[in-house]
Amino acid sequence: MNEKSVEKVVIIGSGPAGWSAAIYAARAALNPLVFEGALTAENQDAGTLPMGQLTTTTEVENYPGFPSGDLRAYLKSALAEERLWALPSDDLDGDPPRIVSGAALVELMRRQAENFGARVVSEDVTDVDLSVRPFTLVDSSGVTTRAETVIVATGASTRWLGLASEERFKNNGVSACAVCDGASPRFRDQPIVVVGGGDVAVEDAEYLSKFASKVYIVHRRDELRAAKILVERIKRNPKVEFVWNSVVADVLGDDAAGVQGVLVADASDPSGARRQIAASGLFVAIGRRPNVGFLKGALELTSEGVIKRPIPFSSATSVPGVFVAGDVCDARYRQAIVASSSGACAALDAERFLLENPIERR
Ligand code: NAP
Numbered sequence: 001m002n003e004k005s006v007e008k009v010v011i012i013g014s015g016p017a018g019w020s021a022a023i024y025a026a027r028a029a030l031n032p033l034v035f036e037g038a039l040t041a042e043n044q045d046a047g048t049l050p051m052g053q054l055t056t057t058t059e060v061e062n063y064p065g066f067p068s069g070d071l072r073a074y075l076k077s078a079l080a081e082e083r084l085w086a087l088p089s090d091d092l093d094g095d096p097p098r099i100v101s102g103a104a105l106v107e108l109m110r111r112q113a114e115n116f117g118a119r120v121v122s123e124d125v126t127d128v129d130l131s132v133r134p135f136t137l138v139d140s141s142g143v144t145t146r147a148e149t150v151i152v153a154t155g156a157s158t159r160w161l162g163l164a165s166e167e168r169f170k171n172n173g174v175s176a177c178a179v180c181d182g183a184s185p186r187f188r189d190q191p192i193v194v195v196g197g198g199d200v201a202v203e204d205a206e207y208l209s210k211f212a213s214k215v216y217i218v219h220r221r222d223e224l225r226a227a228k229i230l231v232e233r234i235k236r237n238p239k240v241e242f243v244w245n246s247v248v249a250d251v252l253g254d255d256a257a258g259v260q261g262v263l264v265a266d267a268s269d270p271s272g273a274r275r276q277i278a279a280s281g282l283f284v285a286i287g288r289r290p291n292v293g294f295l296k297g298a299l300e301l302t303s304e305g306v307i308k309r310p311i312p313f314s315s316a317t318s319v320p321g322v323f324v325a326g327d328v329c330d331a332r333y334r335q336a337i338v339a340s341s342s343g344a345c346a347a348l349d350a351e352r353f354l355l356e357n358p359i360e361r362r
Helices: 016-027 041-046 071-078 081-086 089-093 102-115 164-168 199-208 228-235 336-356
Strands: 006-012 033-035 119-121 125-129 135-139 144-152 156-158 191-195 214-218 240-243 246-254 258-266 274-278 281-284 288-290 322-324
Touching: 006 016, 006 135, 006 336, 016 033, 016 102, 016 144, 016 336, 071 089, 071 102, 081 102, 102 119, 102 336, 144 336, 164 246, 191 199, 191 246, 191 274, 199 214, 199 228, 199 281, 214 246, 214 258, 246 274, 258 281, 322 336
Parallel strands: 006 033, 006 144, 033 119, 144 322, 191 214, 191 281, 214 240
Antiparallel strands: 125 135, 135 144, 156 288, 246 258, 258 274
């Protein structure tokens, strides 16, 4: 075996879990290679763009170390000029003091990993063979990479309602990313519908209320799941109206104008009477699905669909030498801070595994 052709640690994913794993692995002199994902229209539609879900969060108020402050000067000094495009314009033009945005926070993590020597490939991993070590990974450009250990940190992506009309109007009024699409002219001074009752739905509604004339939150129960602090804030927002105990039955519009309204039904009788809400957009915020498709069954999953960790308090998976971190293995917490810490654990586990399980080289 040619020693140079086998990576010690390959990290798949570019959210907080992936970059934290990269920072730790790089500092352990493991020279990690990170597949950050590809910037493609398909990934945009699937909600699997590089840098992960955190980029779709506006203000990150609960990540320790980032209190209000003039982050703008810090961002401009820390990030390379060509990465600044990915940040919300408020980050670079707003009035300080400010809270860090999700996009800025994850960009800073990427920079930190690169500072320690992590190498980054902007491709998706599309195929894996984890049946023998070194493992084999094929990426979206067709290149094959072999690795002694792999850390899977591919996160989770949008869960859609599954309506044909939702599919028809994607990118034409239907979106799952308020931060990416909310400022678009089609939503300005228009009513908008957000569906969901968790943190994301509430944050999206708060953000969209800056642009929209009115934001309806359609939720299938009469109580939000979101954190209390967010619930209290959104209930004080005069532009927000709740549509309780209701589900989205259909999205209305035509191909030229895109979304023009949303039909809602009683959650207890979805095929019964419907009410029409005039709206220029529907933002879907009903949770996330772990990104495990590319594994094609190579790792065991739990009944909740996340990657199984058979050993308590370990990032080990069902395949020795493959470790996991972040939302792709977390059906419970799904917080950036938890993903970051699990990325660090995965790198430490990989480092120990490499020491204890050297591959014989000839
Ligand atoms: P979530 O907490 O799982 O909430 C999903 C919401 O969508 C729930 O209210 C759920 O209703 C509703 N829902 C699910 N399936 C539905 C369907 N088919 N039709 C209609 N409604 C449906 O998901 P999330 O809001 O995306 O948040 C994901 C995770 O990220 C959470 O752990 C959250 O705490 C975290 N997060 C944290 C922050 C922060 O701390 N700042 C920010 C964003 C996200 P029910 O309530 O009835 O189940």
